[in-house]
Structures are given as C-alpha cells and as structure tokens.
Amino acid sequence: MMKLREWDRNLKIRLLGEGMINVLFWMFFPFMAIYFSDSFGKGMAGLLLVLSQVFGVLANLVGGYCADKYGRKRMMLIAAIGEGMTFLLFAYANSPWLVSPVLTFLSFSVLGIFGSLYWPASHAMVADVVEEKDRNAVFAVFYTALNISVVVGPILGGIFFFQHRFGLLLTAAIVSFGVAFLIAAFIRETAPDQMEKKLVKDSSTKWQGFLKEQLKDYRVIVQDKVFLLFILAGIFVAQTFMQLDLLIAVHLSESVQEQTVSKLLDIRANGKEVFGWLIAENGLLVALLTVYMTTKMSRFNEKYVFIVSCLIYAISMVMFGYTTHVWILVLAMFVFTMGELMVVGIQEGFVSRLAPEHMRGQYFAAASLRFTIGRTIAPLAIPLTAVIGFPLTFSLISLLALVAALLYSIMFNIKEAKEEEFHHRVL
Structure with missing residues (x-):
C-alpha cells in the first residue's frame, strides 16, 4: 500500500485543505434544513433544498467538462476563490448588520455550485498522479477524511451554527481563501498535455460552441x-x-x-x-x-x-x-x-x-x-x-x-x- 509520505505533493496539500473545508462545511450543512424550515416553512424549505441541488447537478457536469478542457488546477482555484467570496456573502447575510434568509439561500445554492465545479477536477487529479494499483487506497484515505469531518463537523456545528454563525461563516471564508492560495502557489497542473494544446486552439470558442462541444462529449459517455x-x-x-x-x-x-x-x-x-x-x-x-x-x-x-x-x-x-x-x-x-x-x-x-x-x-x-x-x-x-x-x-x-x-x-x-x-x- 502507498504510504502518505510517498504521496504526490498535490495530494498532501489537498488532503489538508479539503479536510479543513469539509469540517467547516459539516458545521453548517446539517442545520440548513432547520434554518430554512424556520424561515420559510417546511414545504418551501423542501422545495428550496431540491432547487439548490438541481443547480449543483448542472454545475457538476459543467465542472467535469471544464476540468478536462481548461485543466484541474484552474477549475479548483476558481472554485476555491468563488467559495471564499460566497462565504463572505453568507456571513454578511447572518451578521450583526443584516439577517436575510433569502440571501442565505442564495449563498447556500452558490456554494453548492462552486463545490460541484471543484470535485470533478479534484477526483480527476487523483487519477492523473496516482498509479492504477494505488488509486483505490488513495481514494479511501480521502473518503475517510471526509467521514471524520461528517462526524466532527455536526458536533461543533451544534454549538457554533446557532450561537456564533457569523464567526463560523467568516472563518470558512478565510479558510477557503487560504486553500485557494495553496492551490495557486503549490499545486501543479496534472491534466494531460493535449488539454493544454486544446486550450490554445479553442480559447476563442463562443458559448454556443462550448455548449455544443460539451453535449458532444457527454453523448460519448452515454x-x-x-x-x-x-x-x-x-x-x-x-x-x-x-x-x-x-x-x-x-x-x-x-x-x-x-x-x-x-x-x-x-x-x-x-x-x-x-x-x-x-x-x-x-x-x-x-x-x-x-x-x-x-x-x-x-x-x-x-x-x-x-x-x-x-x-x-x-x-x-x-x-x-x-x-x-x-x-x-x-x-x-x-x-x-x-x-x-x-x-x-x-x-x-x-x-x-x-x-x-x-x-x-x-x-x-x-x-x-x-x-x-x-x-x-x-x-x-x-x-x-x-x-x-x-x-x-x-x-x-x-x-x-x-x-x-x-x-x-x-x-x-x-x-x-x-x-x-x-x-x-x-x-
């Protein structure tokens, strides 16, 4: 089995950064249904949660395409910066100056979109840098880290989400910007060489061509x-x-x-x-x-x-x-x-x-x-x-x-x- 010290630097940085983000995420995510139910009523809360998920599904497919076309590092960096900015908006919507359930829902949905842009690139990077025989074990370590977050996050969130929500979300913004810095400074691009060539060739493609090309690629998958x-x-x-x-x-x-x-x-x-x-x-x-x-x-x-x-x-x-x-x-x-x-x-x-x-x-x-x-x-x-x-x-x-x-x-x-x-x- 591949030992942690033998891991590619990209993976070590991601394990640390994503671990912190996941703990913070699970400090508020389990309580959002309660928040929306109290703010909008149970029926509307259910509808809003489904709606936010639909946005995430669409963003996930776009994120997968962009990770292949524009590179893993670029998409992860864009997503991390976007998450940091969205957490700032999220914090402002639950701050001493403003309490806005509508702005909170908007922030929550946009966070889901940036997360969906991040994860396909993240998973593809593991496949890029790890030999086939070691991939299962590496994915298992990331899954373990995620589940530790799922256990620890809600315990801490039960305290901080209801009593110190502004501070929690502000901390999440700072950590997200910190992860973005680590990605920009220390993570290298791992997409195949032909992707970089394709980027130069297709950089002027209009959005209609982008959509057509994306649908074409997903048709191949189907x-x-x-x-x-x-x-x-x-x-x-x-x-x-x-x-x-x-x-x-x-x-x-x-x-x-x-x-x-x-x-x-x-x-x-x-x-x-x-x-x-x-x-x-x-x-x-x-x-x-x-x-x-x-x-x-x-x-x-x-x-x-x-x-x-x-x-x-x-x-x-x-x-x-x-x-x-x-x-x-x-x-x-x-x-x-x-x-x-x-x-x-x-x-x-x-x-x-x-x-x-x-x-x-x-x-x-x-x-x-x-x-x-x-x-x-x-x-x-x-x-x-x-x-x-x-x-x-x-x-x-x-x-x-x-x-x-x-x-x-x-x-x-x-x-x-x-x-x-x-x-x-x-x-």
Whole structure:
C-alpha cells in the first residue's frame, strides 16, 4: 500500500485543505434544513433544498467538462476563490448588520455550485498522479477524511451554527481563501498535455460552441454501455444508503419505543437516541476501517465485490424494517456499514480506469449522478410508508438493491466480453 509520505505533493496539500473545508462545511450543512424550515416553512424549505441541488447537478457536469478542457488546477482555484467570496456573502447575510434568509439561500445554492465545479477536477487529479494499483487506497484515505469531518463537523456545528454563525461563516471564508492560495502557489497542473494544446486552439470558442462541444462529449459517455450501467446500478443501490438520514431516521423515531439497553448499567433509550448511536457507530466504523477494507477488497474480483455489497445492503434493509430491538438495530447498522465499506474505495478507481485520460473530469462528474439522482429519488420512501408501512417499504428498497446487483452483473459481463474481444484483436 502507498504510504502518505510517498504521496504526490498535490495530494498532501489537498488532503489538508479539503479536510479543513469539509469540517467547516459539516458545521453548517446539517442545520440548513432547520434554518430554512424556520424561515420559510417546511414545504418551501423542501422545495428550496431540491432547487439548490438541481443547480449543483448542472454545475457538476459543467465542472467535469471544464476540468478536462481548461485543466484541474484552474477549475479548483476558481472554485476555491468563488467559495471564499460566497462565504463572505453568507456571513454578511447572518451578521450583526443584516439577517436575510433569502440571501442565505442564495449563498447556500452558490456554494453548492462552486463545490460541484471543484470535485470533478479534484477526483480527476487523483487519477492523473496516482498509479492504477494505488488509486483505490488513495481514494479511501480521502473518503475517510471526509467521514471524520461528517462526524466532527455536526458536533461543533451544534454549538457554533446557532450561537456564533457569523464567526463560523467568516472563518470558512478565510479558510477557503487560504486553500485557494495553496492551490495557486503549490499545486501543479496534472491534466494531460493535449488539454493544454486544446486550450490554445479553442480559447476563442463562443458559448454556443462550448455548449455544443460539451453535449458532444457527454453523448460519448452515454454511449459507453458499461459506464451507463454503472450509473444506473448506482442509482438503484443509492436508494439503500441514502435512507440513513431519511427512512431509517423516521422509522426509528416513530417505531422504536423507549427500551432497556443495558440492565446492568440501567441504560434506557428511545428511538431518537438510538438513531444518534447508530449514526455514531456508522461514522466510527467508516473512520477506522475504510482504508483497511479497501486494501482487502482490492484483492478480490471487482465484479463480486460490487454484487456482494448490494446483497449486504439488501440484507441490512430487511433487518432495519422488521425489528425495533436496539441490539439487532446495532447489528443491522454494522451489516449496512460493511456493505458501504466494501465499495467506497474501489468505486472511484473503477471510474478512473473506465475514463479516457482526456475525459476523466467528465467521467467523474457523470459518475456522481448516481448520488445526486439517487438523493433526489430517495425521499419518496417516506410518504410510501403511509401507504404500505415500514416493513414493506424497507423490503421494496431491499429489492432495488438486488436489481442493482443484477445490473452490476450485466455490466461486468459486457466489460469482460469487450476486453476479451480487444485481446483477440491484438493477438
């Protein structure tokens, strides 16, 4: 396994800078739904959050194209500066001089857009500078850092977001500008040489040509059957892990009655408290085991890792749906997290191998659709429980995970057939 001291300088700087940004992001992001609900009402808050996500999806696709056309460093620098300026506006909208929910929503949405411009370039840079055999482990380290932020951020945010919001957002602006400085001063461009040549050739292209060229490139991606099935399967299986703070949260809060957790220690807990424990369990397991699991899973055939992960997710959904006993729920979360840890490190490596060098940014951007589309569909499970109940809803989601397993199987069969055909041609 590639040790941290052996990493390219670009990656070390990014791990530090993005780690700080992620902690600050998770200090306010989980509380925005509460803020918008209090400011605009629940119905309007839901609509605004969906709307901000739609902007992010579109920006993500543009970001992937621009990362390939104009370079990784340039897009990351633009995004970091944009985030810093937007955080200043965000802070002003929650300052001693002004309190504006409308300006807060605008700032929140623009932050999502700049984040979507940043991440395709960021992921493509990993694929540019890391050898194929080490990519899974490197992606796993970044995923671990992100999940540490997910655990630490909301704990700190519970204090600072409600009591010191202006200071929190101002700090986020300063850190964003600091990350922009690090990118500008110390990170080198890693896009393939032909991208720089293409930049010189196409620098005068008008926006109509830009849009036409972008659609042309994404059409090439859509015609990649293996990649298309990867995205489709990802959308189906996303319906399981996206339920962590949706269906699972509602199920535990409504269905799990206060019960004795430990007679010896005289500990009792209700559904909401149990949910908090399960989230902590998930975060702890992810932080401790991501790199280890990725290293282990990299030794197995990817086809079976993807398929088994879906099957494990399916089992965990059934476990959640048919029990309210706290210790079985703890076991269900362990099973759920194992399904997550099996694939988190190898998915990005898989995308990097599918993507041609000159289209890595676009492939990573398109690959993220499995999460953004999945996140858009996932909340439909909650109203479904009013019609068929929790157990059947969880069973239906389990079935979707099985469909994802089938799609992965078909995807790998097509991929293997293509590789075999290519091998015969070469011979």
